[in-house]
Amino acid sequence: MLDFSFTEEQEMIRRMVRDFGQKELAPGYAARVKAGSVPPEMIKKIADLGLMGLNIPEQYEGQMKDAVTTGVILEELARHADDAAYLVFNNYAQANFVVLGNDDLKREWLPAMARGRKIVLMAATEAEAGSDLANLKTIARKDGDYYILNGEKNRVTFLQQGHAATVLARTDPSSRRLTPFLVPLDLPGVTRAPIADLGTESTGGGIMSLEDVRLPGKYRLGDEEGKGFYAAMRTFDCVRAFGALESLAKADVTLQETLDYARQRVQFNRPIARFQGVSFRLAEAATRIELGRWLCYRVLWLKDKGLPHSKEAAMVKWWCPKTAFDIIHECLLIHGHYGYSKDLPIEQRLRDAILPEIGDGTAEIMKSIIVREILGREYLDF
């Protein structure tokens, strides 16, 4: 049976996060972007609301939520500040890896993640391994009870303020199988260098080098070498829908501001909203947001029902960020030269909107997943 409504609890959570976003997150976003980081007090406030433990089991101090409720939370965060949404999104993605660790590791890291005291990052991408992750060169060589890691990860978000990274490495140079390790960033041999980002600058990305890093065996994620990555990736389809919903939330908040602007901006003796050249663009934007948003929630609903959703997740992951970018761009143009100014938040949102078009898989990789599902793997050209 179809039911497009949210539960009372979900509506209550939406109001709570919206209120927090308006009062606490939005006002300081520009200052955080300038500073290039999110202050620990802000991360603590986000964690105190229970938003850092959305997929962390209660025994590790998390506050497990279903996928639809998590979508509601991320959508509301993204309306107010891209960095806060990214922080919660990233924490969710990394918790999917850390839960694959042994009991010791989970006891040490999961409560700290849920309380916002430790930030774990994703360190997968390398110079020769972006879309083609299987081509990565980082090696984890077994040495008694330890692994010795060597390699370089050249695009790690939040690197400047993180505490550990999920590092993808190869334990057997002749195999394409990848193994994730949790690598504390204070270990000897780990160094970090910043990257100057185009958008969402407060999430301070960087390059992480690993030189003869001696890592105790308990930091391997997954029961066996070569297993953890595939186990974690099975949980990742819904993460794609979270990113898509966040994109549309930024487009929607920009659209709402543009509706107000178009009502009050007078040219040729009438509000510009009276020109169909303007109002039809707004009508199209509202239509596209509505279309994309409900497909995102369908993905999350499928996830909560335990039904397959890879194809639908890939659809929203390519379409929504592109659509959001186009809508924010249209809204900027409707604001004329004011939209181009740094005094309005639109230029920042336009730059922020590019990130999800690339991160966690480009449009072409998502379309390849859809091709695989609707035509078959033999129709892929790689």
Ligand SMILES: Cc1cc2nc3c(=O)[nH]c(=O)nc-3n(C[C@H](O)[C@H](O)[C@H](O)COP(=O)(O)OP(=O)(O)OC[C@H]3O[C@@H](n4cnc5c(N)ncnc54)[C@H](O)[C@@H]3O)c2cc1C
């Ligand atoms: C802001 C930002 C934050 C990021 N954060 C992280 C992070 O925290 N941790 C991390 O590990 N990575 C991170 N990434 C890296 C991200 O996951 C990669 O950028 C992404 O996977 C694409 O890889 P690439 O940039 O090397 O592009 P490439 O793989 O080199 O692709 C370049 C172009 O070629 C196209 N292409 C590649 N292969 C194919 C194909 N088979 N068919 C058709 N077209 C193809 C792509 O679609 C793209 O347009 C981040 C990226 C960005 C932009």
